Amino acid sequence: MNSKRVDTMGAERTDESSRVEEIIDWVARGIIEGRLAPGSDLNSVELARRFDVSRTPVREALFVLSREGLVDWLPRKRPRVSKIRLEDVRELYQLRAILYAQISCTIVERATAQEIARLWDAHRRLAEAAVRGDVDAYFWANVIFRDEELRVCGNGIFKEVLDSMRLRINRLRRLSTSLPGRLQRSCADHHRLCEAYEERDSMLAAALNRSIVIGALQAIEQAWPNDT
Template sequence: MAGQDTDLVLERLLRLRDRREPLVAQIASWVGSGIIEGRLEPGQDLNSVELSRRFDTSRTPVREALMLLEQEGLVEIQARRRPRVAAPTLADIRDIYQVRRQLLSMLAGLLVERATDDELAELRGQVEKMRELADDGDVDAYFWRHVQLQERMTEIVGNATLKQILDSLALRTLMLRHLSLTRPGRLAFSVDDQERLIQACEERDKDLASALIAGATVRALRAAEEQIEQDTASNRKPARRRRPRA
């Protein structure tokens, strides 16, 4: 299920359906998901020759795919150097989360105002599935379900401008959001946050819903900072712990 969720999200955010060359979309999806899920680490070189061999193609589709990911902030390409996975600074990360917190607070308030009872029941059903994944300690599957949950919220709210701005930040934040969930205990805290948010929406408490999602965003930022600082102190590149138990 995680693979299907990944493909759907990246296909939309990278506009892969618009690509005339299927290999470009395939390469961009593979590299993009690898960066987001931590298989490709910040600062790691992306060898075009190795990628062309992996996908049995020339280097042209590989270059196009990496340029596409560069536009979305996942890859860095500099003259006379190999492309590499982007490595945002802590200052960059804090700036991104500051903006994201405000946008999500707005989203939660609008959700309270505009969501029907049936739509909230749909969201609660998604959160119940997320609880099962959190109990299983499945970080990747939980993460992509969470991404889809927030995307569904933006669809229900129906504010095209808000959705466009959130989408513009999405790929820059996915790697960080996944990183935050790898901290011990974070899955359980995260799904608790989602359940409280849905309850506040069902009770039509706009201020509480906005405060809850803002608080959850701050906690996610702190978890990402802690993991990055721990990795830095260990004298290694930022890396992800794979699938800890919640």
């Protein structure tokens, strides 16, 4: 699977569902990467033409995106890219901070040396993108790093909760990564986190991971428009 593929359902794909997934992926990435701005219309006819399908799979895709919080679709209204409330951002990030602190503790307790090495490998992708100043590459490398943390942690409930808000969070994570100075700061913070994992320091790892999430929230708050 392409590292930039937006995983929304986690189920095996049939030929029929693959077209719906393709549309979900294209629209979701457009929203996450900022090519589709909040409030933008999502014309089902144009999308059907783009993907050479009927309007049925388009509507199914937009329904999924509406359920995931990326699309607003009111009765008798054209679907639009959803707008984000700062209050919702704060609630999402506060929950993530709690979960990732606990994930870090679990990683320290149960990770093998090989699993710690895989986390370092994931960090190297972050560092390479940071050196290039490539925001999109860094963002997607960060998605891979977080996915690797969840795999090492092995807690199915944590994964279920985080997956349930994955698209909304990715949209905000891409925003925070694009802010001035954030890319290099994030890379340095993740390096310290990997060191804490390697040193088996659960308290430090939990504090660092919580700080990474809260630091991103603070950056978003500072950049948030005053009129929204």
